[in-house]
Amino acid sequence: MRDALFILIVIAILLALSAVKYRRQIVAMIEFYKQVKAVKSRLNQPGIGRSQVDGERGIQLIKCSRCQKWIPQSEAMGSVSKPVCARGCELAKPA
Numbered sequence: 834m835r836d837a838l839f840i841l842i843v844i845a846i847l848l849a850l851s852a853v854k855y856r857r858q859i860v861a862m863i864e865f866y867k868q869v870k871a872v873k874s875r876l877n878q879p880g881i882g883r884s885q886v887d888g889e890r891g892i893q894l895i896k897c898s899r900c901q902k903w904i905p906q907s908e909a910m911g912s913v914s915k916p917v918c919a920r921g922c923e924l925a926k927p928a
Contacts (some may be wrong), residue, residue: 897922 852859893906898915899922909916 894903895906895909895916896903897909897918898911899917902918904916904918906916908919910919911917
């Protein structure tokens with residue numbers, strides 16, 4: 834019985850020394866767990882945390898006919914058959 838108590842005390846001392854040495858990592862893990870738990874609870878609340886962009890469809894992307902980049906449809910200029918970027922391609926001369 835006395836030996837078991839001594840072993841338990843030694844284990845407790847080793848755990849305490851490890852906790853002191855790795856306290857920053859332990860605190861970081863606890864904070865990370867709290868952040869994940871908070872985000873998870875926010876996402877589970879109805880109507881909060883999820884953005885509703887353009888109804889249920891999301892953002893519609895189209896390909897620029899000049900530079901071949903994908904851009905949001907709201908930023909496109911030109912015709913429907915040949916859309917161009919609103920930021921740079923409409924200023925460039927057509928090839």
